[in-house]
Amino acid sequence: MDPRLAIIAERLKSIKKIIAVAAGKGGVGKSTVATGLALVLSKMGYKVGLLDLDFYGPSTHVILGLSEEIQPTEERGIVPPKVHGIEFMSLVFYTRKNPAPLRGPDLTNALIELLAITRWGELDFLIVDMPPGMGDTTLDAIRLLKNPSFLVVTTPSRVAYETVSRLIALLSELSIPILGVIENMRRPSDRVRLSLGVRVIGELPFDEELEDALGDPERFLQTEFARRLREVASAFKES
Amino acid sequence: MHEWALAEAVIATAKRAAREKKLRRITEITVKLGELQQIERTVFEFALEQILAQEDALVRHAKVVLETERARFRCRACHHEWAFETEHFAPEIAEAIHFVPEIAHAYVRCPSCRSPDFEVIAGRGVWLASLKGEE
Numbered sequence: 001m002d003p004r005l006a007i008i009a010e011r012l013k014s015i016k017k018i019i020a021v022a023a024g025k026g027g028v029g030k031s032t033v034a035t036g037l038a039l040v041l042s043k044m045g046y047k048v049g050l051l052d053l054d055f056y057g058p059s060t061h062v063i064l065g066l067s068e069e070i071q072p073t074e075e076r077g078i079v080p081p082k083v084h085g086i087e088f089m090s091l092v093f094y095t096r097k098n099p100a101p102l103r104g105p106d107l108t109n110a111l112i113e114l115l116a117i118t119r120w121g122e123l124d125f126l127i128v129d130m131p132p133g134m135g136d137t138t139l140d141a142i143r144l145l146k147n148p149s150f151l152v153v154t155t156p157s158r159v160a161y162e163t164v165s166r167l168i169a170l171l172s173e174l175s176i177p178i179l180g181v182i183e184n185m186r187r188p189s190d191r192v193r194l195s196l197g198v199r200v201i202g203e204l205p206f207d208e209e210l211e212d213a214l215g216d217p218e219r220f221l222q223t224e225f226a227r228r229l230r231e232v233a234s235a236f237k238e239s
Numbered sequence: 240m241h242e243w244a245l246a247e248a249v250i251a252t253a254k255r256a257a258r259e260k261k262l263r264r265i266t267e268i269t270v271k272l273g274e275l276q277q278i279e280r281t282v283f284e285f286a287l288e289q290i291l292a293q294e295d296a297l298v299r300h301a302k303v304v305l306e307t308e309r310a311r312f313r314c315r316a317c318h319h320e321w322a323f324e325t326e327h328f329a330p331e332i333a334e335a336i337h338f339v340p341e342i343a344h345a346y347v348r349c350p351s352c353r354s355p356d357f358e359v360i361a362g363r364g365v366w367l368a369s370l371k372g373e374e
């Protein structure tokens with residue numbers, strides 16, 4: 001018997017709401033939205049955690065500007081360090097700069113291990129940055145995280161809608177709550193309009209300032225992207 | 240002391256299994272410790288003792304038997320098989336593998352063909368091997 005599965009619910013007990021930021025599609029801004037949301041909610045006074053489940057392409061530590069000497073502490077498990085007020089957990093603490101060439105069962109095992117040993121504090125929100133695709137990690141997140149809600153990110157492109165709508169279909173079939181769709185990187189010249197059948201809860205502009213603000217949360221929070229994300233966060237915090 | 244988290248997991252799982260089997264009392268729990276995870280046996284034993292002392296009658300007096308299992312790898316590229324040796328690793332790498340054994344894929348390579356595409360065929364981590372009890 002795998003002893004770890006029975007303890008995961010216990011480990012997640014102190015979290016009020018889990019939000020998985022996903023798309024199915026790659027490169028649409030999931031990690032930027034997930035990290036931005038964590039920062040914005042934390043600034044609003046909520047207790048927030050951020051969990052990076054993109055084991056092949058972890059990114060949230062870059063956006064947060066995690067310094068290399070920061071590590072989780074050991075206290076009857078692993079206690080996530082606080083980074084800019086956010087309880088942060090990622091496999092990069094252990095892989096460091098190395099690639100993690102993991103096959104499906106190894107991805108699942110690594111995820112179960114992390115969930116079984118991580119001791120989150122009392123959190124209002126745990127934001128989960130999902131990898132692209134709807135394979136092992138998406139199915140594991142649905143199976144193992146306690147009632148996650150999904151926040152679906154897309155860009156205003158028919159190519160993105162094509163894949164994002166498949167994720168929405170999967171989540172709907174499984175009766176997983178969808179908080180809404182965030183349309184990211186819209187430029188004034190974009191003509192396509194969403195028709196994904198799910199409420200659009202935010203439109204985030206393509207923001208030229210963003211690249212220079214990566215790794216500097218204070219500056220990130222000053223961007224137009226973050227300002228618009230704050231409106232999104234204010235709207236769904238009651239739900 | 241991350242052993243504590245896994246010790247809690249073992250006891251929680253044993254209790255769940257006992258309830259499913261309608262056991263009144265668990266008498267013995269056998270746990271396999273896969274070598275790859277490098278569990279500190281004394282720390283793990285201590286954690287189990289402390290946790291059991293706080294538990295109810297279902298599991299409180301259970302005897303816990305720990306068995307170590309050698310870790311073995313098999314390369315998917317060239318089919319070479321080999322055994323895990325902690326001594327080959329810098330302490331911080333050994334520690335990373337201790338927390339999440341799959342991290343081995345970030346640091347270990349097949350000694351025969353250098354592939355990272357290997358399988359852990361034995362001795363990965365903590366496993367609840369068997370449970371004895373009274374109905």
Ligand SMILES: Nc1ncnc2c1ncn2[C@@H]1O[C@H](COP(=O)(O)OP(=O)(O)OP(=O)(O)O)[C@@H](O)[C@H]1O
Pocket residue numbers: 023025026027028029030031032033054057059130131132184185186204205206207208210211225
């Ligand atoms: N609104 C925006 N304006 C400008 N640049 C953006 C915006 N949103 C995201 N980006 C940039 O686009 C790139 C991709 O974003 P991000 O890494 O968040 O996408 P992702 O969906 O997480 O990708 P992956 O599928 O690889 O995980 C990054 O360089 C990010 O800084």
Ligand SMILES: [Mg+2]
Pocket residue numbers: 030031032054057059129130131
């Ligand atoms: Mg990403």
Ligand SMILES: [Zn+2]
Pocket residue numbers: 314315316317318319349350351352353354
């Ligand atoms: Zn090989």
